[in-house]
Amino acid sequence: MSHANDTKLLVIEHEGFSVHLKGRPFNSRFENLKSYKKKVNVQEQAMTLKVQALEGTAVQVFHPVLERMVDLSDGPFPPIFFENEVYQLVVVSKTGKELSFYHEHPLVRRSISKEKVGDITFLMGQLQFMNEVGLTQFSILDGKDQLADITIELFPTKLDYKEDYKRLLEEVSEEVYNLAFHFMKKTFLGASKISSKSPSQAEFHRLLHHYFDRFVNAIQLIERQPHHQLITEYHKVRGDQLRRTDSQSRKYLRKRPYLFKETSHGVTINEKQMMPERGLNAKKTLSFDTLENRFVKFMVIRLQEKIKSLSYQVERYLNNSPSADRSILNTLTFMQGKLYAIEKSPFWRQISRLDRSVLTLVMQM
Numbered sequence: 001m002s003h004a005n006d007t008k009l010l011v012i013e014h015e016g017f018s019v020h021l022k023g024r025p026f027n028s029r030f031e032n033l034k035s036y037k038k039k040v041n042v043q044e045q046a047m048t049l050k051v052q053a054l055e056g057t058a059v060q061v062f063h064p065v066l067e068r069m070v071d072l073s074d075g076p077f078p079p080i081f082f083e084n085e086v087y088q089l090v091v092v093s094k095t096g097k098e099l100s101f102y103h104e105h106p107l108v109r110r111s112i113s114k115e116k117v118g119d120i121t122f123l124m125g126q127l128q129f130m131n132e133v134g135l136t137q138f139s140i141l142d143g144k145d146q147l148a149d150i151t152i153e154l155f156p157t158k159l160d161y162k163e164d165y166k167r168l169l170e171e172v173s174e175e176v177y178n179l180a181f182h183f184m185k186k187t188f189l190g191a192s193k194i195s196s197k198s199p200s201q202a203e204f205h206r207l208l209h210h211y212f213d214r215f216v217n218a219i220q221l222i223e224r225q226p227h228h229q230l231i232t233e234y235h236k237v238r239g240d241q242l243r244r245t246d247s248q249s250r251k252y253l254r255k256r257p258y259l260f261k262e263t264s265h266g267v268t269i270n271e272k273q274m275m276p277e278r279g280l281n282a283k284k285t286l287s288f289d290t291l292e293n294r295f296v297k298f299m300v301i302r303l304q305e306k307i308k309s310l311s312y313q314v315e316r317y318l319n320n321s322p323s324a325d326r327s328i329l330n331t332l333t334f335m336q337g338k339l340y341a342i343e344k345s346p347f348w349r350q351i352s353r354l355d356r357s358v359l360t361l362v363m364q365m
Helices: 033-039 106-111 161-173 176-184 201-224 247-254 291-320 327-343
Strands: 007-013 017-023 049-053 058-063 068-071 087-093 100-103 112-117 120-127 134-142 145-154 229-238 260-269 272-276 278-287
Touching (some): 007 049, 007 145, 017 134, 017 145, 100 106, 100 112, 100 120, 106 112, 106 120, 201 327, 229 247
Antiparallel strands (some): 007 017, 017 087, 049 145, 058 068, 087 120, 134 145, 229 278, 260 272
8 A cells, every 4th residue: 555655765777677666764653754853863773775786776765864865875774664564666677678576475476566568568566574574685587687686674663673672582582493483484684692684595594404304203293193173064964864963953943944844753842743854963073174283384385485495596506606516406405395295295285274373372382
């Protein structure tokens, strides 16, 4: 959803393409830019913004204090990207080529689509990261060639980012199992006891390599002893076949009195022997399609996406270095195949997609 006071926040110009990113340069706590300027302090809160693009590319950023566009080299800049905000992205090809947009998270990738008006081809869509803060990275590609790689930092609206949020993160990072949940985010932030300004794919690979076998073993344990629940199914049957009834099946008959017919053997109603022509039989069955199992399946699918993203980066490097060792790519391919086999196995095929957040005692166990 665009706002009346949307501003160009980032403009990248090259002879072959241009990138425009628009949105509000202040967060929702402030009514307008002037009230935001009174609060912001660039010395205490400087955002991270990196653009790696082809030679000859000009990059300009909106400075909320100066209220105008300035060159990227004139940084650092106060925060202009925030959680729960919507940003309009438009990428135009000046040469008529079909460009593509890449982000490691599939929902973000699908939010940017190709459009064509006359002879002009461009990418357009909305970027929104909900309640996730930290660094997020996306690329503009021409086939396999990277035209621009952009990293922006999203700030929270309720906490002081450089103080409160990072202190919370340091406390959370002491519990090592929380690292396993990093791959489910659309943004990323270094979580370690040492200072790290640029967390890398190598860190993710080392964690993946260390925990992958245990993760697969845990999935197999769940398959052998899955969480389950009893669900009640109702089937229409003839009156003489009615065996198990509950409140739902009795309610069905109460709403349809015309189903009752007089018979020699039945239920006494108003001194008459009555029997329904048909009704609902209640049958309890075992179901594995629980929220907890859906969440585990979501973890498997999300990890596949992260490995796919890492494989893409490794493959690009190997294409430029044919003599490099391909063992890492082979390992990633094996892991991706293993997870795909789990997702398509008979047990996990019957589990539906996750459609809500899950925080239960079962998941903690």
